[in-house]
Amino acid sequence: MKRIIIHSQNGISPLMKKAAEDAAREFLEMFPEYKNSFTIEHRDDEHLTHKKISQAEYDALPDDNYKKLFVKTADGHWLVPYESMEWFVSQATEGSADKKIDADKLTRLRSDYLKEQNSSDIVINLVKEKFRTDTPKETLYGLTIGNCFSISAEACADEDLFKAIFIHESGHIFNATHSGRANIIEDAKKGVHCKNPSDPLCLMGDDNYDLLAQEYKQRRSLGKSPFCNDCIAAIRECMANMPDLTKEVITEEFSLSLPVEPHNDKEWKRDLRAFYQSVAQRDGFTYKEDRRAENYLAKVVRTDGSSLSIEANNEYHVALGATDKDGAEDTPSLKDMKDLVKYAQSKNSGMSFGKDNNPEFNARLMIACLEAKPIPLKMRNNPKVDDVFLNKLSLETRNHLKRALSTRQNVPIPYRGR
Numbered sequence: 375m376k377r378i379i380i381h382s383q384n385g386i387s388p389l390m391k392k393a394a395e396d397a398a399r400e401f402l403e404m405f406p407e408y409k410n411s412f413t414i415e416h417r418d419d420e421h422l423t424h425k426k427i428s429q430a431e432y433d434a435l436p437d438d439n440y441k442k443l444f445v446k447t448a449d450g451h452w453l454v455p456y457e458s459m460e461w462f463v464s465q466a467t468e469g470s471a472d473k474k475i476d477a478d479k480l481t482r483l484r485s486d487y488l489k490e491q492n493s494s495d496i497v498i499n500l501v502k503e504k505f506r507t508d509t510p511k512e513t514l515y516g517l518t519i520g521n522c523f524s525i526s527a528e529a530c531a532d533e534d535l536f537k538a539i540f541i542h543e544s545g546h547i548f549n550a551t552h553s554g555r556a557n558i559i560e561d562a563k564k565g566v567h568c569k570n571p572s573d574p575l576c577l578m579g580d581d582n583y584d585l586l587a588q589e590y591k592q593r594r595s596l597g598k599s600p601f602c603n604d605c606i607a608a609i610r611e612c613m614a615n616m617p618d619l620t621k622e623v624i625t626e627e628f629s630l631s632l633p634v635e636p637h638n639d640k641e642w643k644r645d646l647r648a649f650y651q652s653v654a655q656r657d658g659f660t661y662k663e664d665r666r667a668e669n670y671l672a673k674v675v676r677t678d679g680s681s682l683s684i685e686a687n688n689e690y691h692v693a694l695g696a697t698d699k700d701g702a703e704d705t706p707s708l709k710d711m712k713d714l715v716k717y718a719q720s721k722n723s724g725m726s727f728g729k730d731n732n733p734e735f736n737a738r739l740m741i742a743c744l745e746a747k748p749i750p751l752k753m754r755n756n757p758k759v760d761d762v763f764l765n766k767l768s769l770e771t772r773n774h775l776k777r778a779l780s781t782r783q784n785v786p787i788p789y790r791g792r
């Protein structure tokens with residue numbers, strides 16, 4: 375798992391914290407195959423237990439370089455280095471007459487500390503006031519160094535602008551515009567950005583940041599992702615090489631429709647279509663697809679009149695459902711699950727189980743993962759198999775699952791992601 379930690383300075387409103395979390399989720403939605411590998415956490419100074427020590431504790435510290443980093447507070451305590459936003463901000467405002475935060479110093483301090491701790495966390499310094507700039511006319515909204523970015527709530531007072539900047543800086547964290555790719559522009563001051571001429575512009579562009587909120591809203595209203603395909607591809611490449619991430623297909627039970635997700639590429643349904651067309655052909659069944667639907671929506675109708683329904687809102691988020699020959703709702707068969715496992719394997723992915731799936735559905739999916747050839751498919755959020763769970767299953771599935779588990783017992787499930 376990879377942690378995204380949003381560390382807020384005192385005085386940041388709950389609304390702003392929520393906007394930050396929403397923006398982080400929106401960023402991750404562009405990479406559904408990896409999104410379950412991330413957790414988003416909030417950190418606030420007021421809930422930190424080790425943020426300051428008393429004068430007596432401070433006096434007892436050995437006189438070394440570490441002690442020099444403690445900062446005295448107005449209430450007579452000492453701030454512990456690298457713990458609170460208060461401490462980071464104190465370092466980033468040191469020696470300045472206007473008490474404005476030096477964004478570069480703030481971000482670099484945190485980024486260097488993460489590196490020193492061998493941490494793979496991503497930390498966002500969410501600060502209240504504006505950052506210092508060379509001239510009062512300029513505004514600095516956010517800045518990324520290594521695995522940290524800092525963002526100013528006051529500079530991004532408009533919520534859309536705040537989210538747009540948050541998503542932009544997240545793109546920098548994952549090397550969206552690395553120097554090896556096409557369509558980039560490098561500026562000594564602003565760094566490397568995207569110059570893909572997509573319309574509206576990609577949020578990784580370097581033009582006027584005031585317009586970013588506009589581009590963000592326009593892209594959203596057109597059903598496009600915040601980033602262009604070049605940036606998305608570059609981030610995918612970066613994520614594929616991150617050891618904490620596992621690529622997965624998320625599988626849910628077909629119920630109401632899945633939410634529609636933005637897509638830049640109109641051809642995103644191609645692989646699913648080809649896969650289920652070949653499944654239908656292999657078994658001598660009929661393939662039907664509603665090509666006008668925004669989500670991928672298809673049916674494999676069997677000769678006895680029963681059918682398998684497949685819905686997907688991207689290549690990595692699939693819902694399966696079935697009806698029996700009389701049209702009544704049914705759980706997809708083990709064979710259907712085994713086909714889905716083959717699809718996940720074709721995408722070099724593991725399997726992530728949807729939250730609300732019924733036990734019979736999950737048990738069949740689990741058997742298919744355990745019995746995958748040549749090696750079991752890596753699973754996430756799969757149910758805990760205990761007596762309570764087993765008693766909810768049909769006799770056949772219960773026995774089969776027990777068998778599959780005992781065969782696989784003591785066999786480590788190898789890493790199959792990426």
Ligand SMILES: [Zn+2]
Pocket residue numbers: 542546564565567
């Ligand atoms: Zn940038």
Ligand SMILES: [Zn+2]
Pocket residue numbers: 568569570576577578579601602603604605606
């Ligand atoms: Zn781009």
